[in-house]
Amino acid sequence: MVRSDALARLHAMQAGDLPVHGGRTLAYVYDSGLAEVDRIGREAVAAYAGSNGLDPTAFPSLLRMENELVGFAADLLNAPDEAVGTVTSGGTESILLAVQAARDSRPEVVSPSMVLPETAHAAFHKAAHYFGVRTVVVPVGDDFRPDPWAMGRAIDGTTVLVVASAPSYAHGVVDPVSEIAAQAKAKKVRCHVDACIGGWVLPYAERLGRDVGEWDFRVPGVTSISVDTHKYAYTPKGTSVLLHRSPALRRAQYFASARWPGYTMLNATTQSTKSGGPLAGAWAVVTTLGDEGYLALTEQVLGAVDRLVAGVAQVDGVRVVVPPDATLVALACDETLDPFTLTDEMTARGWYVQPQMSFRGRPATVHLSVSAATADVVDDFLEALDQAAKASVAAGPVVVDPGVVTFIESLDPARLTDDDFEGLLATSGLMGDPDAGLALPERMAEVNALLDVAAPSMREALLVAFLDRLARPVRY
Ligand SMILES: Cc1ncc(COP(=O)(O)O)c(C=O)c1O
Incomplete structure (x- = not known):
């Protein structure tokens, strides 16, 4: 007997999850607050859920959408005309492929390594683990940015990749990309900029007259950039774009195998069969919003960040760790309250904020990824934060037995x-x-x-x- 209530059961289960709309979930989800744009994205996902991105000649519309999405990202990041790219399943896959391509382009290096700041995303450590690339980790200073000279000194004959973030997830600051890329270029090593979370915001921030520094393909020496559409392009989950400055730099990313009796496997990503849904969803949202839509959303979200940062200064016991360069804010607590109690108290008030553990001598913090939709509820957030901070002080310290x-x-x-x-x-x-x-x-x-x-x-x-x-x- 076929059951007919699957969707009802799904919705019932989903009610226990974090909300993806409303701007009160400040990690994991990115909400434009535009219901109609969301609807279009979801319908596009559904329309392409059964299409297979394995073979672009069989599904030419997917190839076209991919090339258009990569083209949009290339324009956004000021990529040269010869730049190329791939749509991947997310930031981690873009990073995995950037590391894999860098490693495989230098087959003569016996024990390859990459140089990265300690604030680089964990996806680089995953790539190191998967692909047998050693990590050479450079500490950051009080401004949470690495010293580019220290990055340069860490480069040696085994280095296949140098990494910078624009911005880093944990603290929300852009690394000194120009200086880092210059060091890499001087030593003829690839430099990847991880703009997974900031790459769709910083270009519009610049157009809005904000100083975001230099970090995109205008910087000589930057060889690849990852930017996630499923973050601040506000598309359905499941896409990111990995751009390379030239086709030659992308070549090693491809995998082909004719060593079996079936079809010749030919992939640009780690997946082989892959749903066309996420790509269609991303294409639909990006082409609906366009530059104008993103400019407005960026103005909205950065305004929210400004108000939030100013408001946090009025909350006793809580401070912003470092002025944010984009939409990510790290909060620290003074000795009167515990950050993990603070996150619980925020949850109790209907807000999801993300705890970040202490690391290399620096205390635990609280992470906020601010969405455009959060702009409407910043005052409520600050009110909740103030109450949560007071409740945390009252609760006293958390003591581990x-x-x-x-x-x-x-x-x-x-x-x-x-x-x-x-x-x-x-x-x-x-x-x-x-x-x-x-x-x-x-x-x-x-x-x-x-x-x-x-x-x-x-x-x-x-x-x-x-x-x-x-x-x-x-x-x-
Ligand atoms: C800077 C940065 N890089 C990489 C990633 C990994 O992206 P994903 O979770 O899509 O794999 C993230 C995720 O937040 C990120 O912020």
């Missing part, structure tokens, strides 16, 4: 067993009813505080063990 700290310190992250993890859950009281399985507590402050005291490698191991527990099949 010293016994739990000792237990964590006794564990080896490289060899964390199921028993260790079980022991930790029991010691920390996270496993309520063992028969009911793992359930997320309502308040996350204790969990976050516990992760925060763990070393990064331990954090990784604990979260992997945690996800492994969550990802278990539901059998009927």
Whole structure:
């Protein structure tokens, strides 16, 4: 018997998720606030859900949409006429491919490496892990930007790629791209600018007369740029654009295999069969909004950021870590309140803000990705933040049981067993009813505080063990 209530069941399940509209979810989602544009994007996704991007000759409309989307991005980022690009599934895939292409363009390098600031997105570490590229990590200064000379000094004969962010996710500042790219160019090494989150905002910010520095293809030495449409181009999830300055720089990104009896596999991305839906959705939204639409949305979102930054200065115990260059704001707390309690208190008031763990001696912070839709609710946000800060002060510090700290310190992250993890859950009281399985507590402050005291490698191991527990099949 075929059931007819799948959509009703879907919507019921979805009600428990974070809202993707309304501007109150300040991570993971990007909301233009334009319902009609959203509708067009979603209808386009649905119309192309069954089309296969594997073979552009079989689905020529997908090839056309891809070339038009890449063309739009190339114009936006001032790419030279010979620039080329690929639509990928997201920022991480664009970064993976940039690293893979850089590695494979230098087959003579036995142990390839890349130079990146400590603030570069974790996707570069994933690429390093997948492709056997060593990371040479350069610290950032008090302004959360790396010293370009230190980046230059870190380049050696094994360096296949140098990385800069425009801007960085965690602190929202643009790296000194011109100086970094100059160092890379002088040493004939590729330089990738990760503009995944800022690449659709900064060009319009510049047109609006804001000083955003130099970071796009006008900078000599920048060889590739990633920019995600599924972030600030406000398209449905599932697309990013990876641009290369020339076809020669892209060549190593392609994979072809005729070493089997079936069709010759020929891919520009890690996926082979891929839905045409995300590309169609991105194309539909980008061509609907166009330059004019994005200029207006950027003016709106940057206005919201300005008001938010000014308003945070009036909230006791909370401050902006560093003046943001685009739409991402990091908040820090003074010793009177705990940032993880603050995020819980914001959740309790209907706002999602994202905790960021302490790192390399710098304290934990709270991340905000501000959307155009947030512009209408900035005053409500500030009101909620003020109340949340007061409630956090009243709640007092989150103390991790010293016994739990000792237990964590006794564990080896490289060899964390199921028993260790079980022991930790029991010691920390996270496993309520063992028969009911793992359930997320309502308040996350204790969990976050516990992760925060763990070393990064331990954090990784604990979260992997945690996800492994969550990802278990539901059998009927
Ligand atoms: C600067 C930057 N790079 C890369 C990524 C990874 O993008 P995605 O989550 O689409 O894979 C992000 C995501 O927020 C980002 O902010």
